[in-house]
Amino acid sequence: MITQLTSRTLLKLSGNDVQTFLQGQFSNDINALEEGVVQINAYCQHQGKIIALLWVMRQNNDYYLSFPSDLKAIVTQKLNMFKMMSDVQITDLSDEIIQLGLIDDNVKGGLSNFKLNQQQSLALVKSADKFDLSDQSAWGKACIDNAIAEVVLKTSEVFVPQLLNLDIDELGVSFTKGCYPGQEVVARLHYLGKSKRRMRIFECDSAINVADKLLVLGSKSTKASGIVVRCVKLEAKFLCLATIEIEHEDKEITLNDAQGARLTKIA
Template sequence: MITQLKNRTLIRLSGKDVQPFLQGQFSNDINALEEGVVQINAYCQHQGKIIALVWVMKKSDDFYVSLPSDLADVVTKRLSMFKMMSDVVITDVSDEITQLGLLEGDRQGLSPFKLNAQQSIALVSDVSGINFSNGEVWEQACIANEVPEVFLVTSEKFVPQMLNLDIDEVGVSFTKGCYPGQEVVARLHYLGKSKRRMRAFECNEKVAVGDALIVTGSTSTKASGMVVRCVKLDSKSLCLATVEVAYEDDEITLNNVQLTRIHND
């Protein structure tokens, strides 16, 4: 199945300084990125909170950064501010290149970048002749594969550990060197286990990104968690949400509706 990812912006970064520039901005090891692979990166502010999650792809000497469109201006302005005198050209190519989400083996002659075992991303200039499935299928796969997302409403709400980006260093490298927020993220990592993690849930009502999770027994002064991404299917809603680990299997409600945890781990 192939889905057109209409709500994502694609930015191309080029120039002789582009690789070291991105290495100093994003949380993952850009120097280790190979062609044909999607690398998940957190773009953090100085306190370690994630401004945006970006998918980085490499093609020849250029890098392509995919992210939700509602954060495109924020990220583009920040990248432009930090590049200063570096030889880096930042171009929004969303009108030239269409982003497609591919599930499993359905490639229809495309050359995708692998996101995980079931999902890939293709960048194409012509979509004629491609049979598209609906966006809910892609979102359901993202939730099943626990692919996090950050939107404008949740920007600067999470540190990487809350979204499980530190597990197997899927979105954070602890050996690559400095980037904005690196000291805070590394300190949290070496201090021990994160108190909040991302988990998958389902319920019978519609939910929205940014909705708060409530656990009756929690002593936290904040909500016990927050919806990260979600999709409404015919009979139920699926979501990824952060939750206090100590209460992840307790009775959890969202908008006064009980959530049921989906055990993928």
């Protein structure tokens, strides 16, 4: 199954200093990135909040960054600001290269394929004309099934990596790689104990939107008990990834207010 990912920016970074530069910017271990795979990275601000969640790929000595297009200006500005005098060139390939999301599929013919997980991969192609494309909901469901979080403009600087489960098995955070923006905060949260909130999968009979709040009656939190991270409509139901207080994850959860639609945790 192949889906065209129409709302993602693609940046190419090259130059003699590019690996060292990215190693000092992102949460995962860029030095350990192999060709043919997607490495998930958090681009954090100094308080450890995620500005953008990036899919990083390497081909020869070049690196490719894929992320939601509504964050392009923010990410590009931040990269340019920190590269300073480094030998790093940043090229926007969004209008030249098409990104395809593959589910239990592959494409051939000299194309670039990068494995995201056991079920999903990303292909970078010049044209999608010869492919039989499926709709976006199939890809969205696969991302939710595989707990692939997304950060968009309205949720930028909302989550620390632990809220999106990026610390589990060091999926998106390396705790041995060294410094990057926000590293001290992220590491402190990791070594001080377990996160009180985690990302889970929910379903609902009513419409769900990214950044909607999850509320639990009886929670003492001064903020919402959780936040919707990504969602997809599947026939009559909506499926979503959302953060939730672990203490209350199996209680009655409603959307946005106490009289809101009820969410059911399924994983």
